[in-house]
Structure formats: C-alpha cells, structure tokens
Amino acid sequence: MHPFADFKLNLETFISELNTIIEINHKTIADLLAVPNKTYANFIRPFDFMEEDLELFFTPLSHINAVKNSEASQKVYAEALPILTEYSTFVGQNLDIYEAFKTIKANEYDSLNIEQRRILDLNILHFELAGAHLDDVSKARLAEINQRKSTLTNDFSQNVLDATNAYEKIITNEADVAGIPESDLENARFEEEGVSKYRFTLQMPSYIAYMTYGPNRAIREELYRAYTTRAPQNGAIIDELMALRQESAELLGFANYAEYSLASKMAPSTESVLKFLNELIDASRVQGMRELEELRAVAKGIDLQSYDSAYYGEILKKAQYDIDEEEYRPYFEQHSVMEGMFTFLNELFGLHFVRQNIELWDEKALAYDIYDGENLTARVYFDLEARKDKRGGAWMHNFQTHCEDTQGCAHLSSAFVVCNFPPSSETSPSLLRHDDVVTLFHEMGHTLHHLLSRVKEHGVSGVNGVEWDAVEFPSQFLENFAYEPKVLKLFAKHHQSGEILSDELIAKLIRAKNFQSAMFMLRQLEFSLFDFELHSKLHQGEEIQNLLDSVRARTSLIKPPEYNKFQNGFSHIFSGGYSAGYYSYKWAEVLSADAYYAIVDEGVFGSELARKYKEVVLARGGSQSMQELFVEMMGRECESKNLLRLNGIE
Template identity: 65%
Template sequence: MSKAPFLPFEVNLETFIDDLQRTLDEGRSQIAALLAIEEKSYANFVKPFEMLDERLEHFFTPMSHLHSVNNSDKTQEVYTAALPLLTEYGTEIGQNLEIYTAFKAIKANAYDLLSPEQQRVIDLNIQGFELSGAHLDEASKKRLAEISLRRSELSNTFTQNLLDATNAFEYVITDPADVEGMPKSDIESAAFETEEGKTAWKFTLQMPSYIAYMTYGPNREIREALYKGYTTRAPENAEIIEETLALRKEASRLIGFETYAERSLATKMAKDPDTVLAFLNELADASMAQGQRELAELREFAGAAELQSYDSAFFGEQLKKSRYDIDEEEYRPYFEQNSVVEGLFEFLHRLFGVSIRPAEGVALWHETATAHDLYVDGQLRARLYLDLEARPSKRGGAWMHNWQSHCLDEEGNEQLASAFIVCNFPPSSASTPSLLRHDDVVTLFHETGHAIHHLLSTVNENGVSGVNGVEWDAVEFPSQFLENFAYEPQVLKLFAKHHESGDVISDLMIDKLVRAKNFQSAMSMLRQLEFAIFDFTLHMEETPDVQAVLDAVRERTALLTPPSYNKFQNGFSHIFAGGYAAGYYSYKWAEVLSADAFFAIVDQGVFDTALGRSYLDIVLGRGGSESMRVLFYKLMEREPETQSLLRLSGIEA
C-alpha cells in the first residue's frame, strides 16, 4: 500500500518533549553515519542530510502551529521546553566542521555534475555553515551557540508578553451613545449582557475589535484609551529589545560582519546597506509632498479637533466616505467568508489552472479549520489548511506557515507540499456569518500568495523548494502580487455576492472601491517606510538608543507625530520575534517586483494569459532553486522598475 501523501495533524503534548529528544538523538546518529561514509556524494550524503531537516520540520511544525493558534498554559510550557533542545541541535549541526568540510569537498569534486537545483543546495548550505560559524575556533563557536539559545528564548518571551498583554486588556462601554453610528456587525460582536441584565459592549486589542472602534468609534476618549492600551503593550519587551540588539551585533561580528544589517543582507537580493537606504529614501522623497497634502486635507476635514494619531483612522474613514461615497459596512455583506474563499479558489483556477477541492475526513486542531487539496491538470499537487477566524487563544495577525515541501526523497519517491494559512477574521456564529472588510479580503489574497508559492513548486530538492531558499527580500513578491488582484473587477465578481440576497456586487460599488484604494496612499507609504528605515538603521548603529533612533526616523518620515507614550517598538514582533530583522524593507523591495508583474498580466487581460502561466511555471514552480533576480528576468525579460510601485500606489513623484 502506498504511503498517504499528507501527514496527519497530530500533537501529543504529554509526550512531545521526550519524542522531540528522541527525534534529535536519532538525527545525531544518522549524521554520524553519514559522516562515516568514505566516498561522499550528493546522493549518499547531501540528499539524506537534507531530508533529516525536512522530517524534523514535519515533526515540530504541528506543535509550533498549535502554540500559535490554540495557545494555552500547556502549549507555552511545551514550546518553551522545546526551544533550547532545537536551538542546541541546530547550533550543533550548523557549526559542525565535518559537515561543512564534506559539502565543500562535494562542491570541489562533483559540482559540475549536479543539476542547477542541487548546485544551489550546495551553495546555500555552505553559506549557511559559514553564517553559523562552522569555520571558527571552538571558543567562538561556543559563544555563538550561547547567543543563539538566548535569542530564541528572548524571541519566545517577546511574543508571549505581547499575546498576554493583548488578551489582558478590555474596555467595557455602557453608554449606547459611545457605539452610536458604528457598523451593526461590530456592535453585535462587542455586545454582551451584564450581571444586571443590561446590554454593554466590550472592545479589546484583538485586531477585529480594535480596528472596529478606532475606525468607527465616536467617543474620542475611548479611542485614545484603546490606542494607548495598544501602543503601550508589553513594556517589559524594552529590555528584551536591548539585549536582542546587542546579541545580534555580537554574533554578526563573530562571523565577520561589522553590523547585523550587513549580516542580514548576506541572504538577500539587495547588495549592501547603502543600496537599501537609498531605495527607502527614494520612496520617501517621492511620497513626501503628496503625503503632506493628504494630511492637510485630513486636518481640514477634521475641523476644530486637534488631530492626533488616535483620530486618523476615524476621520480618515469619514473623509473617504465623504469623498468616494464609500462605507465599508455597505461592503461587508458582500464579503461573507465562505463565499470569499470559494471565489478565491475559482480565481486561482482561472489564473493558473489550479483546482482546489475540500479534503474529506481530515482531523484538525479546531472546528473552524478546514483542509483543501490542490490539483494542476487533474494531478494532486498539494494540501492547504485554513484557520481564518479570531479567537483569544490565537496570536494576532495573519501568516502562512509551510509544513511539507515538494521534493523527491532518498528513494526517488515524490513528496507533496502542504501549508497553513492563519488569519484573524470576525468569528462566525449560528446566527451571524463572518463578514469581512475588504482589507480582510486583501489579507487573505496576500497569505494565499505565500501559500501557493510554497505549494505549487515543482522543485525536487526540499532545501530550495517552495519558499525554502528564496531571498528574504523576495519572499513577499508572490503574496503582494496576488493581493493586487483583490481590487480587479473581474476577480471581485467571482465572489462578492450579498450573503442574504445573492446579488453580485455592482459596477458602481466596485468603481468606488477601486477609486478609494489609494486613499491616503502616500501617508501609508511613509508609515511603512518609517518602520523599514527604523529597523535597518537600528541594526547599523554601534550602541543604539532605540527611542532616539525611532524619534530621528519619525522626524524624517512621520507626518503626524505620535504621543510620547507610544512605544510601538515593544510590539514590533516582525523584527524582534520574527524573521524581518534588518529586513523589514523587504516588503517595499518585493512590492516593486509584484507591481511590475501585476501590471504586465493585467495588461494582457488577467485570466488565461500566457504570462500568468509563465508566472506559475517560473516564479511559483522554481521556488528558491534560482535567485529571484534571475527568475524575475526570465519572467519579464527585463529588470524590475521602481516606477511601477508608485503607479500602483497612485503616488505622483
């Protein structure tokens, strides 16, 4: 009987640590056996070595996923206990001089006999060993190992502090006037009955709730209270940031880089720090004049009120509605969650020829999670898991996480890919469907872009299959590319149907949505550039004063100065608990690629285009097996053009 193509989602929290320790010990034994081989080759050494890492991901990913989507005291305990074991193992392997030497010997003796995919696996492994310090003396290796362990602990604590602070905050409203004029669905989601039998409304720092009041809440004092709660979360993370920065700099210098920014770029498309800062400053210069006009218009519209950061979303929504006659609440009935998902799948079918069908009888971690199988030309290719609704046990935000990677194993058997998409959309109930904002639709398209980048890879080496091996400043290219289609009229009409009447969204509503797309786009651009310049500058400084660096960047980019109590950095998990340290610029870098490719396909007519199929084969199919610079050139037959991003954003430089 052939093996099932996809792994079952199984996590035994009671035995997980023992099982993990056994898995790691078996890995050590297998590596020792590989190193004992006298005549090492790609087939007998590199391939089994690579598959060891793949199978460790198979084992650990469900636990990591559960910790993020069903967080509990037990998952925290197990995850915290697992981190040092994994970090020690990863450091031990990454610094193993024998493995590093074996890779270099195979490159020297047989590189020209290998496929391009295999050559890239060799090159990326050698680079990885050097970045891990495999070539250093024992004292330096020991210190790097200590730093790696400590950094993983700090990252986990940063995330947990943020989650705890988010869940601990709530603001209860008892006066109906304080929710007057808000969307009906948001009022219903917040409503509860007090012990006295009266109706009250609770708002939290969970994204759907927080955004709802900041955008529509009529009471300015309550908006400020929520804003202050959000921007002062987890003050204890300030010390974690200081220690994290110091450790990153120390580790970078141990392996030969002057700053962590330089070390970060070793695995990216951008050549050097000057290139990154020049790119970001070019966009800032191009956006500033329009951003100032947008803010002046907002101030004028707000009237006598002294405009503050906690006012911008509220007055911005009113101004947008006034200018474009657009009301987000009017759109939400057309974006019922299930309809959006089905329409998204139909869109992928028309764009790439991918068919997505429900996977039956799959046991998952939560009753609202679902599983779907992907087919191309009638052939099963991958599995996608969706977990889209907010709940207290799920960390905030939205993300894609890969599980299995497409590849051939040691015996030449094909392994199919799988991945998770997690969002925090308004929860559904027996009486209320999950109705999305259009921003939620864009988010789903974005994360799906990440997912299909991993799932539709045709690469046979797991280390460069899907999102593996892709430069970090190119990782967002496929996600941003796909999200742009969430504004295309042909795409919207596939799923934007009123959940009660079944009426398809009108051309007038689509036109207003498209025209409003770039509302305050220069202000938004400058806000993201603030994050990116802050991140990159912070990782170039010798001994950075975090607040001073942020204040200096805000003088350059911020149109609206935040209150002094705003400590957004303590919640900036992208760079202090995620993979974007000295890499947040990647969002804008990749947006140039995505805008360029998007316009090329739209100009051909969106569906059934030759370029769409080429994108499937070249960008999605080739994964990380070649540099994205090479793949982009193969797709477009030219270099990317920055002007495409300004055009997409409606910014006239």
C-alpha cells in the same frame, strides 16, 4: 502511502519524541560523516532530508501554539525551543559537515543540476553565517547567544500576546458606540444584570473597529494608549537582543547585524537598501502632506493626533469616495470569498480545490486538496476566524515540502493559511471587510509559492531557500487581484440576495484603494528605516527611542505622543524573523507591482505571462535567485516605477 502527513500532536510525549528524533539525527550525521567517498547522492541528499522529518514533527506544535495557545502548549513550546536551537547550532557550526559540503562542491559542482548547485551554495553560506569556520571559543559563544536569542524572542512574543489579552474596555453608554457598524457591535455586545454592555479589546478586529468608528475621542485615546504601551518589559529584552545581535555579527566578521542580514538576501548592500528607502520617502512626502491637509480640513479645528487619524480618515473616505466599509461587508461572506478565490485560481492557473472532511484542531478549520489539472498536487488548511486563544495577525505556515526522497519517491506539499477574520456564529455569518479579502489573497500568494513547487531538492523547494526580501513577492502579487473587477465579480455576492457587487461600487473600491496611500507608504517606510538603521550599529536604551524619533521626523506627518513605545510591540523584528529585513516588504513590492501590471495588460484570464509566472516563479521555488527567475519570466530587469503607479503616488 497516504500522500499527506497526518496533523497529530501529543503534548505529553512531545519533548521525549523530539529528543529521540534529534538523537537519531545525530547518529545519522555521524554515519554520513563516516562515509569515505562523500558524494551529493550519498551525503547531501540524506542530510537535506533530515530537515523534512524534523519540520513535519515540529510544525504541528508551533502551529497549535499560535492558533490554540494554552498554558500546556506554551510550556512545551518554550521547552522545545532550546533543544531545537542547540541542535541547529550543532549542525550549523559543524566543521566536518561544512568541509564535506566544500569538498563535494569542489569535486562535483560542474556535473550537478541547478537545484543541487543551489543546495550546495546556500548550505555553505548558511554554515559560514552560523560560524562553522570559527575557532572553538567563538563557536561556544555563538551557541550561547543563539540559545539566549531564541528565549528572548519567544518571551517578547508571549509578552505582547499576554498584554493584548489582558486589556479590555467596557462601555455602557450607547452614545459612545454610536456609528459603530452593527457586525462589530454584535461581537462586542454582552449582557450583564439585564444591561447591554460593549467590550472592546486590543485584538485587531475589535481595536480597529473602535479606532475607525468610535465617536468618543477619550476612549479612542485610551485604547490607543493601551495598544502603544503594551509589554513595557520588552524594552529590556530589546536592549539585550540588540547587544547579542551586534556581538554575533562581529563574531562572524560583519561590521553590524544589517550587513549580516543582507548576506543571504537579494539586496546587494546596506547602502542600496538605505538609498531605496530614502528615495521612496522623498517620492511620497509631498503627496503625504497633501493627504494630511485633507484630513485636517475634515477634523475642523481639532489638533489632530495619532488616535484620530483612522476615525477622521473614515469620514473623509466616505465624503471623498462615498465609501462605507459596511456597505461592502454583506458582499464578502467568508465562504463565498473562498469559493470565488478558488474559481479565480482555477481560471488563472488551472487549479482545482476539493474539500476534505477530516478532523482538525478547531471545528472552524478546513482542509482542501489541490489538483493541478488532473494531478493531486498539494493540501491547504485554512483557519480564518479570530479566537481568544489565537495569535493576532495573518500568516502562511508551510508543513510538507514538495521533493523527492532518497528512494526517488515524490512527496507532496501542504501548508496552513491563518487569519483573524470576524467570527461566524449560528445567527450571523463571517462578513469580511475588503481589507480582509486582500489579506486572504496575500496569504494565498505565499501558500501557492510553497505548494506549486516542482523542485526535487527539499532545501530549495517551495519557500525554502527563497531570499527573504523576495519572499513577499508572490503574496503581494496575488493580493493586487483582490481589486480587479473581473476577479471581484467571481465572489462579491450579497450573502442574502445573491446580488453581485455593482460596477459602481467596484469602481469606488478601486478609487478608494489609494486613499491616503502616501501616508501609508510613509508609515511602512518608517518601520523599514527604523529597523534597518537600528541594526546598522549598536543602539541601547534611550538611543533606540531617539533613533525612532529621528526617523519619525522624516516619515510621521502626525507626531506620535511621547508615551507611544511602538517598538515594544514590533514583533516582526524582535520575534518574527524580519530583523534588518522589514524593508523586504517594499523591495518585493517593486517585483510584484511590475509583474501584476504586465498580467493585467494581457487581460488577466488567459494571460501567457500568468502561465510563465506559475512555471518559472512558483514551480522553481528557491532553486534559483529570484532576480534570475524574474528576468526569465519578464524578459527584462525589474522596473520600480510601477510601485508608485500601484500606490497612486505621482
């Protein structure tokens, strides 16, 4: 048997095949429920394994809909969502399955291993959060809510994508692009009737390029206004989503959606999250105000607005640190960065990456098999360059999960790493900003968390079963190494001369890392606090804007313009699973900063703690609470002071 699933997708037959799989699953569930003496082996293992088959079938569609978005993929995806939601609601609310889990827990819990106990505990919690214990009327209403929510979140995401793609700003005056880096200009430049023109869009690389370097303030404002007023129709979707989330939380016995959200997370209570966020705001404000005054001094007499901060920030960064992003880009050629990252992961964890020559969804996509020592362990697919038909941002999407099936055969893991780096062409390579390098390391951290699992039970292997507010720990942990001098020297080579990035330039990069870090921290805390307070009671219409304004009064050092309706594009919480969970980024960052400094203090390569991190945190996936794994690895509780140290906040 070939160890990896083929990446295959037939849009024409997808819905009928999906229906067939779900029919088979219904029959399997009926057969399992008919078993007289249910045990972990004869009931839970086959039940858990059905999830793997469904994931393997559905993941190629969700992946293609994100990286090769077309009308056909949108149509099939939109058609598949309600089918899947109906099925997951049926399973999640099935009282017979819920009772079977509880009976097996009562009979066998003491004789099971840690992984198996975790499967039982998480599933029972999952059933309760899905409403398995409710009466029929409440269940039916919850099913309706779930269907509607899945449609709304998909619509929200599609509206943002459509609005992003619909806008372009054509610039004909050379003075309006003076100072923009040549690599960004090359991506923007096109010829029309013999005249050179420049097209800037709301796609991230293009938008950031103009906001950071674009000299024309009016054009910056025009782009900023277009970006922050995208998808106004999402306002109505937010109102409906918020009402549905509150109603579903109450049906399940919670006071609000934030409480419901925390039931499956590390954070112990809503009070603890609010206290955590507010303490970080207080710790960051004084330094943030100092950073703003420095920015105002550079902007000399201009009434500084939100659309000015990146532009003047870049000027200040150059003045303070003599740092010029463009000076670095020739040293961060995409393939060189990848090879260097592979070398680093070999040094740190003993991994080998071997390129596979297989046909994928795009000619720029790549596949690598990963060997841990001599053993074939996993496969990773990379799709790193921006395209018109690709969703913005960067993410890891798990495909296969490491586990043992009911026959005791080991299944290997695989995952996708997706980014939106500057496109390469025949005449120019893809030269990354250092931020892009950090992004690649971040997503690779997620990927290794999934791929290096040694857990046998599918439902708690890799990223499965990991608490949401611990999910970002491995990604943030790895991204910190993109600033380590000995790691940078593995790949920061000039793409033409082969010269390695100098110690002086590396030192500058590290000094500049925490440039405006308090302002950035406050921005992240603004998103987190808005999200958490939004879900702590029902907000509708103007109340949502009023709440955002009140949060901004504490966190936004530059007051955004009235027209900024950031919430209408806040996909993380309205279509990306982070509702009442955006705080997780900071919660996990406390873990990652603590572990990172402990390994750096051991000298990075050859670190005993790095080996423990691989064997405890990565290998055990979601089979134990991250709280337990962290304490086992470090030999102590987490210390939050390292988060402020990491961000240079005193």
